[in-house]
Amino acid sequence: MTEAQAQPLQTLEKVVIRFAGDSGDGMQLTGDRFSLSSAMFGNDLVTVPDYPAEIRAPAGSLAGVSAFQIHISDHDILTPGDAPNVLVAMNPAALRANLPDMAAGSTLILNVDAFIDRNLAKAGYASNPLTDGALAGFTVYEVPMTSLTLEAAKPSGARSRESERAKNFFALGLLSWMYSRPTDVTIQWIEQRFGSKPEVKEANTLAFKAGCHFGETAELVGGPFEVKPTAFTSGTYANISGNTALAWGIVAAGALARLPVFLASYPITPASDILHELSKQQHFGVRTMQAEDEIAAVGAALGAAFGGHLGVTTTSGPGLDLKAETIGLAVSLELPLLIIDVQRGGPSTGLPTKTEQSDLLMAMFGRHGEAPLPVVACQTPGHCFHAAIEAVRIALKYRTPVILLSDGYLANSAEPWRLPEVAALPDLHVPFAAAPATTSPFLPYARDPVTLARPCAVPGTPGLAHRIGGLEKEDGTGDVSYDAANHELMVRTRAAKIAGIAEDIPLVEVDDPGDDAGVLVLGWGSTYGAAAAAVERLRRRGFKVAHAHLVHLNPFPPNLGDVVRRYGKVVVPEMNLGQLTRLVRAEFLVDARAVTKVQGQRFLYSEIEAAVVAVMDAAP
Amino acid sequence: MTTTTRKDWASDQDVRWCPGCGDYAVLAAVQSLMPELGLQRETTVFISGIGCSSRFPYYMNPYGVHSIHGRALAMATGLAVSRPDLDVWVVTGDGDGLSIGGNHLIHALRRNVNLTILLFNNQIYGLTKGQYSPTSEEGKVTKSTPFGSVDHPFNPISVALGAEATFVARTHDMDRAHMMEVFRRAHDHRGAGFVEIYQNCNVFNDGAFEKVTAREARGQMLIPLVHGQPVRFGAAGEKGVVVDNQGRARIVDVAAVGEGAVLVHDEARPEPGLAFLLSRLARGPYEPTPIGVFRAVERPDYGALVNRQVLQAHERRGPGDLAQLLSSATTWDVPAGTAPSRGPG
Numbered sequence: 001m002t003e004a005q006a007q008p009l010q011t012l013e014k015v016v017i018r019f020a021g022d023s024g025d026g027m028q029l030t031g032d033r034f035s036l037s038s039a040m041f042g043n044d045l046v047t048v049p050d051y052p053a054e055i056r057a058p059a060g061s062l063a064g065v066s067a068f069q070i071h072i073s074d075h076d077i078l079t080p081g082d083a084p085n086v087l088v089a090m091n092p093a094a095l096r097a098n099l100p101d102m103a104a105g106s107t108l109i110l111n112v113d114a115f116i117d118r119n120l121a122k123a124g125y126a127s128n129p130l131t132d133g134a135l136a137g138f139t140v141y142e143v144p145m146t147s148l149t150l151e152a153a154k155p156s157g158a159r160s161r162e163s164e165r166a167k168n169f170f171a172l173g174l175l176s177w178m179y180s181r182p183t184d185v186t187i188q189w190i191e192q193r194f195g196s197k198p199e200v201k202e203a204n205t206l207a208f209k210a211g212c213h214f215g216e217t218a219e220l221v222g223g224p225f226e227v228k229p230t231a232f233t234s235g236t237y238a239n240i241s242g243n244t245a246l247a248w249g250i251v252a253a254g255a256l257a258r259l260p261v262f263l264a265s266y267p268i269t270p271a272s273d274i275l276h277e278l279s280k281q282q283h284f285g286v287r288t289m290q291a292e293d294e295i296a297a298v299g300a301a302l303g304a305a306f307g308g309h310l311g312v313t314t315t316s317g318p319g320l321d322l323k324a325e326t327i328g329l330a331v332s333l334e335l336p337l338l339i340i341d342v343q344r345g346g347p348s349t350g351l352p353t354k355t356e357q358s359d360l361l362m363a364m365f366g367r368h369g370e371a372p373l374p375v376v377a378c379q380t381p382g383h384c385f386h387a388a389i390e391a392v393r394i395a396l397k398y399r400t401p402v403i404l405l406s407d408g409y410l411a412n413s414a415e416p417w418r419l420p421e422v423a424a425l426p427d428l429h430v431p432f433a434a435a436p437a438t439t440s441p442f443l444p445y446a447r448d449p450v451t452l453a454r455p456c457a458v459p460g461t462p463g464l465a466h467r468i469g470g471l472e473k474e475d476g477t478g479d480v481s482y483d484a485a486n487h488e489l490m491v492r493t494r495a496a497k498i499a500g501i502a503e504d505i506p507l508v509e510v511d512d513p514g515d516d517a518g519v520l521v522l523g524w525g526s527t528y529g530a531a532a533a534a535v536e537r538l539r540r541r542g543f544k545v546a547h548a549h550l551v552h553l554n555p556f557p558p559n560l561g562d563v564v565r566r567y568g569k570v571v572v573p574e575m576n577l578g579q580l581t582r583l584v585r586a587e588f589l590v591d592a593r594a595v596t597k598v599q600g601q602r603f604l605y606s607e608i609e610a611a612v613v614a615v616m617d618a619a620p
Numbered sequence: 621m622t623t624t625t626r627k628d629w630a631s632d633q634d635v636r637w638c639p640g641c642g643d644y645a646v647l648a649a650v651q652s653l654m655p656e657l658g659l660q661r662e663t664t665v666f667i668s669g670i671g672c673s674s675r676f677p678y679y680m681n682p683y684g685v686h687s688i689h690g691r692a693l694a695m696a697t698g699l700a701v702s703r704p705d706l707d708v709w710v711v712t713g714d715g716d717g718l719s720i721g722g723n724h725l726i727h728a729l730r731r732n733v734n735l736t737i738l739l740f741n742n743q744i745y746g747l748t749k750g751q752y753s754p755t756s757e758e759g760k761v762t763k764s765t766p767f768g769s770v771d772h773p774f775n776p777i778s779v780a781l782g783a784e785a786t787f788v789a790r791t792h793d794m795d796r797a798h799m800m801e802v803f804r805r806a807h808d809h810r811g812a813g814f815v816e817i818y819q820n821c822n823v824f825n826d827g828a829f830e831k832v833t834a835r836e837a838r839g840q841m842l843i844p845l846v847h848g849q850p851v852r853f854g855a856a857g858e859k860g861v862v863v864d865n866q867g868r869a870r871i872v873d874v875a876a877v878g879e880g881a882v883l884v885h886d887e888a889r890p891e892p893g894l895a896f897l898l899s900r901l902a903r904g905p906y907e908p909t910p911i912g913v914f915r916a917v918e919r920p921d922y923g924a925l926v927n928r929q930v931l932q933a934h935e936r937r938g939p940g941d942l943a944q945l946l947s948s949a950t951t952w953d954v955p956a957g958t959a960p961s962r963g964p965g
Contacts, residue, residue, distance in 0.1 A: 040952050234956040238949040248945060255942050262702045282933035284940030287702060287926055291694070292727035299687070299694025299724075303667070304702040306685060311698065329688050418954075419946045459683040459699075459706050462662045467631065467677050469686025470670075479633065480678060 014073035016081030021090030031068025042229025078529035092123035113146035152210035156202035166207035173211020178223035242410035247277035249388025257428035262304035308458035354600025355408035382417035452497035512546035520567035534608035642793035669716035673740035690721025744825035792818035845912035
């Protein structure tokens with residue numbers, strides 16, 4: 001494809017492409033393949049899918065549109081991009097659903113074969129947008145992808161339905177040519193994937209090549225363009241989604257702690273993929289249980305934790321509601337437990353496939369009684385791996401349940417991730433209490449003077465048999481106690497144990513190159529990428545802006561108070577109505593301002609950029 | 621292995637059930653049984669939920685967890701699956717196990733988790749001071765039903781059989797020897813051993829089972845189920861159970877139908893149908909009531925199946941290797957070069 005460059009190669013720093021089609025059009029696969037060839041080529045990239053909520057929405061309908069966005073660049077990037085530069089739409093519904101996100105002047109590559117009356121009607125178009133002027137201001141390329149694919153695939157001998165299905169590979173081929181992607185990666189993949197079905201393999205290969213050739217010879221579409229490789233830190237990379245990174249982080253944490261992992265979960269979007277991935281890892285000694293409900297899941301995980309396994313449960317908001325009582329029991333029993341909440345739009349069933357950060361206050365306070373526990377948040381897909389390890393480290397060392405917050409965006413978004421050196425990962429081993437040498441009574445609630453953690457006395461250990469429960473316990477012995485002073489002591493001790501973890505976590509780092517910014521952008525969770533990009537853009541415009549991001553939400557890093565008080569203005573972007581803002585204001589008595597968005601969609605960097613400018617412009 | 625005595629199984633905590641409560645008899649039976657079973661304190665765990673009976677673990681001396689209302693079986697399942705070396709017992713009640721925790725009960729039974737489940741049925745909420753329970757009879761007048769309950773009750777044995785439990789038995793708190801024998805069978809059963817214990821609450825529901833469990837009544841009112849034996853009762857075994865041509869279990873005079881017509885109890889029948897018929901024989905503990913083991917069949921227990929898969933994966937793929945896992949996706953290498961530059965996007 002590259003030997004006959006008739007048209008001059010134009011260089012781009014970055015490009016954002018969105019592939020959109022019907023659920024059955026294979027857009028996720030197309031996006032994945034484009035991502036991998038871009039990654040192998042050496043670009044930095046971030047991807048995000050946009051699935052329909054329905055499993056089988058009617059073909060051609062707006063509800064059935066499935067999209068995949070990829071941002072590739074020659075430099076380090078942090079987000080899947082704001083407005084796409086290019087939209088590939090396989091049918092009218094895909095155009096209609098995605099057009100509002102397209103900036104004026106951007107490029108639309110449309111499968112005109114699909115723009116027939118029936119499909120236009122299904123998409124709700126009263127007239128054909130190709131001819132009624134609705135696309136004025138866009139660069140439109142009309143490509144008969146279906147018919148070209150059918151023609152190209154003829155020699156394969158595949159049935160016409162199978163050949164027609166190969167049109168996503170035609171689109172992939174076309175875009176591969178436009179952006180000078182290596183083609184061998186994709187052709188090899190087709191051969192492996194469809195090796196058992198020679199006709200389908202051939203049809204897909206022919207369609208892919210036809211797409212490339214069409215771009216090169218038809219001169220109908222723009223290009224070719226190139227996006228040069230990014231300068232990466234050296235190492236081995238993989239393209240990884242947040243949910244896979246979480247699952248691998250759990251496996252790693254078990255290995256680093258030398259504990260078998262026991263995961264009990266109930267299926268729930270968008271967390272189920274963690275259960276799926278871990279259920280493949282039995283050879284690590286990982287046991288997974290699909291429980292009868294969310295409560296059983298956290299209960300079984302807690303039972304396994306009592307038995308000395310690494311107990312984990314994964315869920316999303318509605319499931320966290322249900323688990324609350326058992327998490328409170330874990331606080332009282334002081335057993336290590338990892339609860340992962342992949343947040344989605346709420347309240348109630350809300351927006352199951354969409355992202356939000358609105359469970360922070362529930363994670364902090366969503367239990368009856370004084371029931372504090374550590375809260376950790378993931379900030380990028382790759383960071384999910386390290387966040388899982390950090391959450392387990394805290395849980396085991398302090399013998400406490402820990403809530404790890406991810407969200408729907410991180411769950412499905414992917415980016416190149418530099419594989420960590422296994423030897424460089426932390427040792428999480430916490431020894432079990434050994435059988436006592438004397439016959440003196442065992443004190444299950446005796447505490448380590450530094451961590452305030454109680455001993456890990458697992459069943460099977462002679463001499464340590466003891467009873468624990470949800471009733472208030474006497475300090476030391478753990479016996480049931482209704483004593484007033486003892487209850488106050490225990491409440492305050494449990495709180496002090498969690499508060500003390502602040503001394504054992506990293507200080508929050510402030511990115512303030514000139515050390516002279518007047519405004520601090522303080523984020524948490526998945527807003528990291530958009531916030532960092534917004535700060536970078538503001539600096540290029542001459543603004544002095546500092547940026548800090550929290551991984552530990554409870555306790556806060558010990559220097560956070562000093563940091564937020566150092567800046568005149570503190571802006572907190574979050575996908576809720578101001579939950580971290582509320583915590584920061586309450587904790588440090590500063591005038592932190594929330595920048596909020598609750599649309600089930602991630603923040604765009606331009607939104608944060610504009611909001612920060614507005615805050616800077618406002619009177620102090 | 622150390623030999624233990626009953627005393628070794630009693631904790632130093634004061635037992636705080638009401639004087640005269642049936643729970644004392646169950647506790648004594650269990651504590652007496654432990655040495656006979658040859659169990660060790662360090663490998664035995666009692667897990668309970670919430671309710672009067674759920675205080676049980678505090679009065680025992682092995683490992684124990686007094687969990688939260690209805691969730692003992694959830695915790696016990698996680699423990700039994702992850703630690704098949706332990707003997708895990710669950711103590712629950714009619715409210716804890718059949719109302720708030722009903723879901724966990726049927727799922728633990730269908731999965732056949734290797735647990736011994738003691739369900740204390742006193743047909744009342746005792747700890748909350750006297751509301752009707754899911755096993756209370758219709759019309760029951762309690763604090764929450766001053767004009768009589770209109771709830772149709774569960775029959776715990778029917779529920780367990782409906783969930784395809786592999787071991788289902790009933791005993792009562794007035795007969796320690798019977799309790800010990802049934803508990804022993806439940807414990808020795810591989811999988812979920814479910815025992816309903818008729819247990820008297822002398823404060824809020826006194827005498828609920830008296831019509832069938834009182835010493836002088838038992839001969840006429842309890843129908844002992846003995847594997848391989850005709851189902852007969854009465855002072856001289858003059859009464860028996862037959863299945864009529866309508867598919868119902870009925871009580872008959874043996875003399876009238878002939879000995880050969882009496883149902884022979886087979887606890888090992890693969891189909892739970894006959895056991896279910898027996899569970900429906902009495903509408904409540906005021907009619908002649910079957911007691912003993914309704915069903916005892918073999919089926920692999922859930923934990924064993926889970927752990928077998930783990931073992932097989934280990935044999936097939938070798939021990940997990942973290943570096944290998946991390947590189948199991950498509951990877952690419954970036955050689956040493958210039959440091960990355962942050963861009964605005």
